[in-house]
Amino acid sequence: MYKIYPKTLFIGQIIQYLPSCQSTNDEASTLIAQNDPNEGLLVITDHQTAGRGQRGNQWEAKSGQNLTFSLILKPSFLTATEQFWLNMAISLGIYDALQPLVDDSLRIKWPNDIYVDDKKLGGILIENTLHGYSIAWSVIGLGLNVNQTEFGYSTATSLQNQSTLPHGYDLPGLLSRLCETLEQRYLQLLSGQRDTLKTNYLQTLYRYQEEHSFESAGQYFKGTIIGIDANGRLAINIDEQVRYFDFKEVSFS
Template sequence: MYKIYPKTLFAGQIIKYLPSCQSTNDEASDMIAREDPVEGTIVVTDNQTAGRGQRGNVWLAQAGQNLTFSLILKPVFLSATDQFWLNIAISLAIADTLQPLLGDELRVKWPNDIYVGDQKLGGILIENTLHGYTIAWSVVGMGINVNQIDFSYPTATSLQQQAPLPNGYDLPGLLSSYCEYIEQRYLQLRSGQRDVMKADYLRLLYRFQEAHRFESAGRVFTGIIEGIDPAGRLAIAEGGQIRHFGFKEVAFL
């Protein structure tokens, strides 16, 4: 049972705890379809059996060892073309929560992954409902590897692997801290402080201004990440030209 008392106005003030469910994003979306949930409501589970990741991947996690939750937001101040700014706010909030524990190795891998060095610590899946040209609802799903130490993929890692504690990490405590940071970053976004947020995001961006190999449309190339454009597309310099890639249009190798 998750009982948390974050020092927030709305984020995490209402918690729906499910011992097990297929997907917290699906549960949150069902709440939106059935009712008018309070902004900041969180759906959290100990055991997500069919979690979804980007590119149609499945998010697998050991029951009771990690943070798996979804946050309901109503970012009506954002237009449909500004959806990626919410991604930036969420990524920065996770970094704000975890960087004191992990240090400078923590990175945000565009578009939706949290990395420590070259290993994946967590992922974000944001699903928006539009009303005309604005975002009516956002379901922000997050999976963060916390106390799990055995993974089927060598590229996965956890807080306990990177910064071990004798008795592991307190999951409700981490969730409470995250709620406080997400509210701060969300209110920062709502107040229009985009330049500050973008600068913070670029400082955390995985492989920023480094030569790296990518694949796009079956072609492998070496490029340098120069940043992101207003639509959230990744800007990669190659051969003296900068190309912009949307979600699913380029992959890191």
Template sequence: MYKIYPKTLFLGQKIQYLPSCQSTNDEAAALIAQNDPAEGTLVVTDNQTAGRGQRGNQWEAKAGQNLTVSLILKPSFLSANEQFWLNIAISLGIYDLLHPLVGDALRIKWPNDIYVYNRKLGGILIENTLHGYGLAWSIIGMGLNVNQTEFSYPTATSLQQETPLPNTYDVPGLLSRLCETLEQRYLQLRSGQRDQLKINYLQILYRYQEEQLFDSEGRYFRGIIIGVDETGRLAIAVDGQVRYFGFKEVSFVI
């Protein structure tokens, strides 16, 4: 059973703990369908058997070794075309948790991966429900590799691999602190501090203002990331022109 006591107003004050489930995002969606859960409710599991990542990928996590959680928010102050601001706030909240542990090698890889150098430490999957032109509910699924040290993918890493402890990391303790950093960034967004959030986001964006090889629908090209627009599209300077790409329209070639 998860018992955490975050110093927050609402985030993480209510928790549904499941020893095992297919997907914490699915369980959070079921909570929303069944009743009106409090904003900031968490769904936490030790063993997610069918976790999802972006682009339909499966999230690999060994039972009991990592942080697997979904957060329920009600960002009614955001319109449908502003939902990427939530992605920015959540990414920064995770960064604020991890940076003191792993240092300046930590980066946010667009659109929603957490990287240390060129290896993936965590991922985010945000699923929104609309009400008219605005957001009614947001389910923020987060997976962070904590104590796991063996992965099927050579590009994966964990806290224990990057900055090993003699024993292991305290996963509930990390979740408690994460609640605090996420709430700080979410309240910053809710109060309209978008300019500061955008500045912070670009400062830690993976490969920002560096020449990089990209793949768009099987076509390779070189370009430089120069920003992210209001709808979350990646802005890349290519041959003197700025091109914009959505979530599934471009990928990094590493």
């Protein structure tokens, strides 16, 4: 059970705790379909049996050792084409909470993973419901590896692996801090501070302005990430030509 008292206006003020569920995003979506839930409501579980990530990937997390939750927001001030701004705000909110616990190797991997060096610490899955041209509801699923130390993938890591505490990290305390930093970034977005958000996002972006290998449509190439466009597409400089890639059109290799 999670009892937290974040210093927030709305995020985390109401929590629905489930010892186990298939997907917190699905549970949050059901709440939206059934009634009009409060903005900032969290659905959190100790054990998610069918969690999912971008590209249909499964999310691996041992019961009671990590943070797995979904946040309900109502970003009606954003149009459908502006949804990546929410992605940036959420990513930065997570970064702000975790960076003091790790170090400068913490990065946001486009479009929405949290990395330490070349290992994944957490992931974000945002699912939006539209009303006309605006976003009526957003369900933001967050999975963060906290106290788990062994994974089935060599590319996964956790806070405990990166910065060990004798008795592990306090999950409710970390959740409370996340609520605060997520709300701060969300309010930045709400108040129109987009230049600040984009600048901060690029400053923390994984492999930004570094030449690395990528794959797209079965082709491998070297390029340098130079930014993102207004729709959230990744801009890569390839042989002195800039190409733009959508979420599922390019991967890091």
